[in-house]
Amino acid sequence: MAGKEKSGKRKIMLLAVIAVLLLLIAAGGAWWFLLRSTAAPSKAQLQEQRAQQTKFIDLGELVTNLQSTDGGTHYIQVKVELKTYDADLEKKIQTYLPEIRNQVLQLLAAQQADKVSDPAVRGQLLDKIKADVNQILQTDGGALSAPVNSKNPPIVAAYFSSFVVQ
Known part of the structure; x- marks a missing residue:
């Protein structure tokens, strides 16, 4: 039974790590598409x-x-x-x-x-x-x-x- 509990905890940890990575990737994508300046600098700038x-x-x-x-x-x-x-x-x-x-x-x-x-x-x-x-x-x-x-x-x-x- 101890082996199944360790295996279950590993799966939960792996899923948690994957979820955190996906959130980081999503946040980076949101920044890239929404927050970065896409306008070309003006002639005066x-x-x-x-x-x-x-x-x-x-x-x-x-x-x-x-x-x-x-x-x-x-x-x-x-x-x-x-x-x-x-x-x-x-x-x-x-x-x-x-x-x-x-x-x-x-x-x-x-x-x-x-x-x-x-x-x-x-x-x-x-x-x-x-x-x-x-x-x-x-x-x-x-x-x-x-x-x-x-x-x-x-x-x-x-x-x-x-x-x-x-």
Whole structure:
């Protein structure tokens, strides 16, 4: 008789465990279908999220000589800021900073002194700086042959916060 009582208690315990599991599954399902937010975020909410994630990374001040058509010596001094939505990118930028600064300096040194002050040329320089920095970051400084993620580049824009030509 003792064996039947143990067997009966085991069945009751097993049924109780199954009932508790079913209740947990039902509660999870109810939460999933009824309580979670299914509405897509509005455009204003997306813009607010982007604004909170926006980070500017300063490349520092860069000075180099320019190509001259008049025989004189001309210099350019700029301060470049990079815009990103990845808060963790600054550490990677610091890792590649010598290579990034070198690339920007080479780009600036290739400019002609009489044309570099033109706003259209400045815009082209910023676009090229952004593309070059993204290339460096996405190929691990040239170690990879192709960019890892070309659809969502790490740097979304580049800006001059200071621009002096002498």
